[in-house]
Amino acid sequence: MTLRLRFDDLADAIEAHTREGEFACALLQAEQSDFVRVNGARIRQAGLVERGVARLRLVQGDRQAVHLLTLPGLHSPQGQALRDAAGAGRDAVHRAVAEALDHLRALIVDSQADPLLDVNRDPVVSDDRGALPLSKPFDRAALIDTIADAAGTADLVGFCAAGPIARGFCSSTGSRQWYERHSVQFDWSIHLPVDAADGGERRAVKASWSAAELDPQALHRAVLMSCRDAQVMARPVRRISPGDYRALFSPRAFGDLLEMLSWGGFSARAHLTGQSPLSRLRNNESRFSPLLSLAEDLDAGFAPGFQADGYLRPRRIALIDRGGFSDWLVSPQSAREFGLQGNAASSGEAPDCVRVSAGALAADQALAALGTGVSISNLWYLNFSDRPSCRVTGMTRFACLWVEDGEPLAPIEAMRFDDSLYSVLGEALEALGDRCERLPATESYDGRATGGIEVPAALTGALRFVP
Amino acid sequence: MRLVDERFERLMVRRSIVSPIETGTDRGAMVTVWLPHGVGYCASADLSGAGLQRAVEAAEHWASLCERCGVFDAIDLHALLDSREVPAVDSPIVQPLPARSDLLDLLKAESDTMRCDARIVSWSAQLAVTHRIQQFHVDGRLRSAQAMQFVEPNLIATAAQGSLSQTRTLGGQYNGFCQQGGFEVILASGLLGGGARIAAEALQLLAAPACPTGSFDLLLAPDQMMLQIHESIGHPLELDRILGDERNFAGGSFVTPEMFGHYRYGSDLLNVSFDPDVPRELAGYAADDDGEVAQPVQLIRNGVLLRPLGGGLSRARAAARGVMLEGTANSRAVGWHRPPIDRMANLNIEPGDSTFDQMVACVERGVLMRTNASWSIDDARNKFQFGCEWGQLIEDGQLTSVVRNPGYRGVSATFWRSLAAVGNADSVAVLGTPFCGKGEPGQVIRVGHASPACLFGQVDIFGAE
Numbered sequence: 001m002t003l004r005l006r007f008d009d010l011a012d013a014i015e016a017h018t019r020e021g022e023f024a025c026a027l028l029q030a031e032q033s034d035f036v037r038v039n040g041a042r043i044r045q046a047g048l049v050e051r052g053v054a055r056l057r058l059v060q061g062d063r064q065a066v067h068l069l070t071l072p073g074l075h076s077p078q079g080q081a082l083r084d085a086a087g088a089g090r091d092a093v094h095r096a097v098a099e100a101l102d103h104l105r106a107l108i109v110d111s112q113a114d115p116l117l118d119v120n121r122d123p124v125v126s127d128d129r130g131a132l133p134l135s136k137p138f139d140r141a142a143l144i145d146t147i148a149d150a151a152g153t154a155d156l157v158g159f160c161a162a163g164p165i166a167r168g169f170c171s172s173t174g175s176r177q178w179y180e181r182h183s184v185q186f187d188w189s190i191h192l193p194v195d196a197a198d199g200g201e202r203r204a205v206k207a208s209w210s211a212a213e214l215d216p217q218a219l220h221r222a223v224l225m226s227c228r229d230a231q232v233m234a235r236p237v238r239r240i241s242p243g244d245y246r247a248l249f250s251p252r253a254f255g256d257l258l259e260m261l262s263w264g265g266f267s268a269r270a271h272l273t274g275q276s277p278l279s280r281l282r283n284n285e286s287r288f289s290p291l292l293s294l295a296e297d298l299d300a301g302f303a304p305g306f307q308a309d310g311y312l313r314p315r316r317i318a319l320i321d322r323g324g325f326s327d328w329l330v331s332p333q334s335a336r337e338f339g340l341q342g343n344a345a346s347s348g349e350a351p352d353c354v355r356v357s358a359g360a361l362a363a364d365q366a367l368a369a370l371g372t373g374v375s376i377s378n379l380w381y382l383n384f385s386d387r388p389s390c391r392v393t394g395m396t397r398f399a400c401l402w403v404e405d406g407e408p409l410a411p412i413e414a415m416r417f418d419d420s421l422y423s424v425l426g427e428a429l430e431a432l433g434d435r436c437e438r439l440p441a442t443e444s445y446d447g448r449a450t451g452g453i454e455v456p457a458a459l460t461g462a463l464r465f466v467p
Numbered sequence: 468m469r470l471v472d473e474r475f476e477r478l479m480v481r482r483s484i485v486s487p488i489e490t491g492t493d494r495g496a497m498v499t500v501w502l503p504h505g506v507g508y509c510a511s512a513d514l515s516g517a518g519l520q521r522a523v524e525a526a527e528h529w530a531s532l533c534e535r536c537g538v539f540d541a542i543d544l545h546a547l548l549d550s551r552e553v554p555a556v557d558s559p560i561v562q563p564l565p566a567r568s569d570l571l572d573l574l575k576a577e578s579d580t581m582r583c584d585a586r587i588v589s590w591s592a593q594l595a596v597t598h599r600i601q602q603f604h605v606d607g608r609l610r611s612a613q614a615m616q617f618v619e620p621n622l623i624a625t626a627a628q629g630s631l632s633q634t635r636t637l638g639g640q641y642n643g644f645c646q647q648g649g650f651e652v653i654l655a656s657g658l659l660g661g662g663a664r665i666a667a668e669a670l671q672l673l674a675a676p677a678c679p680t681g682s683f684d685l686l687l688a689p690d691q692m693m694l695q696i697h698e699s700i701g702h703p704l705e706l707d708r709i710l711g712d713e714r715n716f717a718g719g720s721f722v723t724p725e726m727f728g729h730y731r732y733g734s735d736l737l738n739v740s741f742d743p744d745v746p747r748e749l750a751g752y753a754a755d756d757d758g759e760v761a762q763p764v765q766l767i768r769n770g771v772l773l774r775p776l777g778g779g780l781s782r783a784r785a786a787a788r789g790v791m792l793e794g795t796a797n798s799r800a801v802g803w804h805r806p807p808i809d810r811m812a813n814l815n816i817e818p819g820d821s822t823f824d825q826m827v828a829c830v831e832r833g834v835l836m837r838t839n840a841s842w843s844i845d846d847a848r849n850k851f852q853f854g855c856e857w858g859q860l861i862e863d864g865q866l867t868s869v870v871r872n873p874g875y876r877g878v879s880a881t882f883w884r885s886l887a888a889v890g891n892a893d894s895v896a897v898l899g900t901p902f903c904g905k906g907e908p909g910q911v912i913r914v915g916h917a918s919p920a921c922l923f924g925q926v927d928i929f930g931a932e
Contacts, residue, residue, distance in 0.1 A: 274625050
């Protein structure tokens, strides 16, 4: 409620303080987040962060300038205090926006005509709030008690982010587009004691739980289950040699691999400036397996339906279709720069709401289908080792297991892989899981992220581990 | 209360088109309540009296929960608080920055220079300047006030032909040349007149053969040493990682508390310091974000590990476990909206006595690598694989052919023991990165790394297509 209130203040202020002959708009990114870090199932660091940043843009003719403005306060008092604070907050936002617009007018003096200027000036109104939680406030004590009780003596390390996040686009011509989600996300790992006799290898399992609001019973069950899952890691570590191995990727690990394709793989700009890892796919010099299809699909619900220039995004864009390149993402600026048909992509031209088509491999048949090889729960620190050939390196992490004849036998030590995805997800790809897992983004570097992926497990016949 | 008032400006010319000028202001406060055995915080941009009072209440609520079920049971947190005033410190600015329009002209000139060949398909010249004022108050008393100006110039050129492409930059694609100061930073960066070199080197790489694969000597220039120090010395020595705080995200460390004081981290030639006083280095400061006065200290001396990168709170936690460690004032936050955690600051390799030419001359078969392009390391910061923009073979003591896509692998715990020569002061460059990621919630912070060129013996080197 309060985030929306401040967004309306922002929109009102922009409409009030824009002068004739000017156009102004803003993209708001806001959150009210309780953050809790947990180490050893106890609080390491906890607090509340309230922050709203408006990317304010002023256009005069063919020139524009941008100013990022932190809104002065997003708090949510009750009763009379709410009414008093609402008035004070509104006044503060109006003052800040008026000052920022004056600052932008001065900046435009130093600006040049921008041939890539493109912003939607049509008034678009939308309101996407998803499933809102019940009216009761987030129960911080219940979260802590639930984690501590369920973990017991287990060494649980985790992070909880709770509260609303929002994105809004507004303009001096009356646009008010709004996206808001409330969630409690708890992401944790259960760590076993380091056994020096077993090479000092660290062993842990990773898990996550999220919902629109805290459900202590459900969270308790999830933590208990992860504690049970951790027991398989107590077996002695299996050391394997570098070489090619059959590999079963969990949905999360497969999602991490596919995320590398977002590093310019679908960006029109990256393709046209020699920086895309999927140039050979687009040029039909390489292909992925026909099993692989993925799309940017807003119906997955991970991200707003509008972008920073105020344009509505297409509901669905097929990016890879049965292993071949299908379409790319074109921002309004790239459309102008390269003479392309735009599809309202963000300036980064990376998908943030991805659906991967499921396959036919049933979860209870996956280990049998793997036979002998490695089951990979998580990957870590991926990067391109050779972008044109889509060669990616990274590490295994958490519960990665050595499997023989469909039986998980032992955790493996952390291994480095270095392989081309044209191979791992090309000829070597044998099957995709028959069910997708829904994985919302958990990044919080510059505020809690929107975005996510729905992705199945994947079975490949060869993944190259290196020394 | 930590009050941060940050203003920034970003200028960019991309493919000879001037991007919209982008500025920003970010002002807010983090209120932290320290109870005897619990800490809680609240970050807010509402700096009115009522807003700060509300922040205190929220922070106090979390502190009380932390006291009930936190990691500070055995620690007297109040004993860690120090409210004595620290002298104010500002970034040294020798030459004020020119007017914005003049800076844009400089960037346009370099951009135009890079557009020298049809194979140059992407080119940009950019500059980011951030001015930060930060105050730290304890119980209503001003403890420290610092004003910093961060300057981050860069040039990037990509050359492409067929399905090959090569990118060359001034300081890495993530702004490795970044310092505190004024116009002198831009002058020192090589940006002026650098466009022609960057573009020419991109074209040279495009025509170069792939780096060979095998076990060779490796000579790393400072703009790759920066990343090597960062990933395989800096992160493993962060005490919060050693205490397990980051095991769910950024990872732990192969270093254990018992190693300090005797563990052989590298060869006798390895000397590593935490030095907040190096002029212009990016992460210089007078006091950290918990108010501890920052002073230069050696972390590794003659190859032996002495102390971690650990702020006061982490040291107290280690002491409560029976591990008494000296540390560093490195409890840092990226802004008002994030709480401080153990971070690298200025983490440097001290110069040795070899000239660059001497190091080249003593190599029979080796590769010189410059400028980081790719990095990956395990969650204990041990097994790594790094790639560089620029490679050049060293054969029989001579620099010879340029090679593209050079990369190497190693293990932190053994790699530094293969340090065979350390460049003298003439080879030192003061670099860093504005983009060190860590923490939950995430924080991307500025760190400085000054290093000479360094030679390593018999490293697993490889190339790519």
